[in-house]
Amino acid sequence: MKINRPGQPEDLPDAGVLWARWAAFAAATWNAEEEKERFRSGYWLGGTHGDSGLHYDDGACSRWTLVRADGDRAVLSGQDDSSKVGRYEPPIDLLAGAPGWVHGELRHDLLEQGRIECVYWFEDGSWQRAPYPDDLHDDGLDCGIGHLTSRDHAVEEICALFEFDGDCEGAVEACEQFLEHAERGTVTAEVVRSFADEVFRIQTEYELLWPAAPIVRSESDLAAMTALVRRS
Incomplete structure (x- = not known):
């Protein structure tokens, strides 16, 4: 499966499948000692802010979170150094067109700090994202999450x-x-x-x-x- 740059909603598998693969990585690399760490890398469930989402941080240039909401909904957000979103002018509204429930599933402090440059939400069986300018070359989805898409x-x-x-x-x-x-x-x-x-x-x-x-x-x-x- 080829991932578009920038990503397209159809690049992502069903939210349940994405969660299952991500959780499998977290289990495969699970370490009891690391569960106690405040600052982590790799794959894990739950964060220091009490969330119940899945996390991925490669320890260098890519960091992502997948959270599930009621009604088989989900939000994928993150940042990869390959993304051009943070440097694009004028700034891209990553929540343009997003339903209200999406706002409640995001860390807005990270969004305001520019530490989230990619947001996709899953509802009614499909993924969506904000519209991008035609000349945006990359949103980081491929390098960040591409390995979980198939x-x-x-x-x-x-x-x-x-x-x-x-x-x-x-x-x-x-x-x-x-x-x-x-x-x-x-x-x-x-x-x-x-x-x-x-x-x-x-x-x-x-x-x-x-x-x-x-x-x-x-x-x-x-x-x-x-x-x-x-x-x-």
Whole structure:
């Protein structure tokens, strides 16, 4: 699936599918110690301001949030350094045409600080965004969230997170099966443990020492990782 630049609403999958893939990444990279950190990078659920959204921060140039609202609605917002929105003149109103409920799902302090340069909202089964000027070249959606817009891209990215390459037998299949379970809503404790064990096996067999595998160290770890994906 090719992502337009700037992004188009049809580039994004159904909000439920996007949430499921994002949550799968958060579970696959879950670490009990990192759950205690105030400043984080990677994928996680819930923020320091008490929100219940999914977050992604690559630790460098891309930061995104997906929140769900009542009635199968959702808001995707964020910023990537590839975006031209923040430097465009005159300023683009990212909430032009947005229904009132969208305003209540955004961090307006971040919007006013220019730390949000991309806003899409999901309602009645489709994504929408504010209209862009014809000469705007990029809103950051592709570089920021492109890897979550299709199953193939998501599998490729999650393999890259664990430094799996084509020589790692079983890696693609394990990641694809885990994402499929997440999208179908069939994740169980057994599915999570099996995935974590397979990642650890591959990393050990191929001597991939970094990043750390999602080892299930205790029953509480297993419960937390499973609950994270099942909230999809």
